[in-house]
Amino acid sequence: MIILGLLLAALSKAQPESVAVVEIHGGIDEGKVYLVKKGLSIVNGGILILVIDSYGGYVKSMDEIISLLKTCQCRTIAFLPPGSKAVSAATGVALAASKLYVGDGAVIGACKPTPSNDKTEAYMISRFTGLLEEKKIQKPDLLARELVIENKAFTAREALDLGLADARAGSLGEVLRAEGLEGLPISYLRDDLVSEALSLLIDPGIALLLAVLGVLLLALEFHVTGFQGWGVIGGALILTALYTFNLIGINLYAFLLVSLGVVLILLELFKPGIQVFGLSGGLLVGIGIAVEYYTQPYHALSSFTVTALVLLGLIGVFIALIIYKASQTLGMKTLSLEEKLIGKTGYAKTGITPGKRGVVYVEGEDWTAESDDEIREGQRIIVEAVRGLVLKVRPAESK
Structure with missing residues (x-):
């Protein structure tokens, strides 16, 4: 038995480590949390490398990624390629890795939340202080205050001098060589349809438009003759918006969505041919979206988000026209x-x-x-x- 145990141990050590490279480009949001989780499931105790080039994103998503990196049973490495940046929430992700490589021209820092308030700033200072303490940096609380309160950003050389970064690298290949990972099979993960959809799910502007779309669909249900299913779909969109704003939990949200999905399936079975629908935007909605974006710390609009906003706006105009025409039809005098x-x-x-x-x-x-x-x-x-x-x-x- 002892010999068998030694053989199994030797075989396990002889197996090559799994390596996954996750590209963290764009906003730090639920889509990036999904990518990190996917990478961790692939490496299964191996090495996870995060290639970061981001202006930041949501504090909640940053915290989720930090928790994943700190609790996984694997080596975690962050890499800022030459000329890239890790700003705001992306700084927290970069510092959470066990080792950080930086390329020439890279920038890290500028972590002041927007909008700025004492509560958010105090939390961010504590969060960064903890990350800096693990890097054995002297006076980590003072450096954390510089990052958050003074909104300081540091060059690659400054990051190395301060101990924020561990080594310099000009490419991902150099990182692999420095870590002894050359020749190992590598899985590359970047944004896909699922991650983009998750990013949209928690986007405040999208959530507001979905809420308006849901209300319009409920109104449309009351303006047409007979049950058409608009109200069910509108309810699902409103639930999505409520989840985004943390007004309902994920379990309740999932249960209600499933319930609505069953209603839609039954509706399709007994009344096939439900039509396509859309929604109306307007000046007040636009102002509401702008205000909501302003109140979200560390958020940056992506081109995908802008496209989705425009598309939802066009769909909204279409639904508003349907409601208007339906109201006109119902208001027409019936001839004798x-x-x-x-x-x-x-x-x-x-x-x-x-x-x-x-x-x-x-x-x-x-x-x-x-x-x-x-x-x-x-x-x-x-x-x-x-x-x-x-x-x-x-x-x-x-x-």
């Missing part, structure tokens, strides 16, 4: 039978004589008719009056 038929022309399908009724064709339908004049079969007629479901007609004047 007299208003629809009096003065209309048609022709006699049978002969009509005074005192004897016949059949005429008017407005696409056959009607029982009577007349004070004699009318031949096929002769043109004009409706003079409507008595119940019987038309009083007369011969049309010949040209």
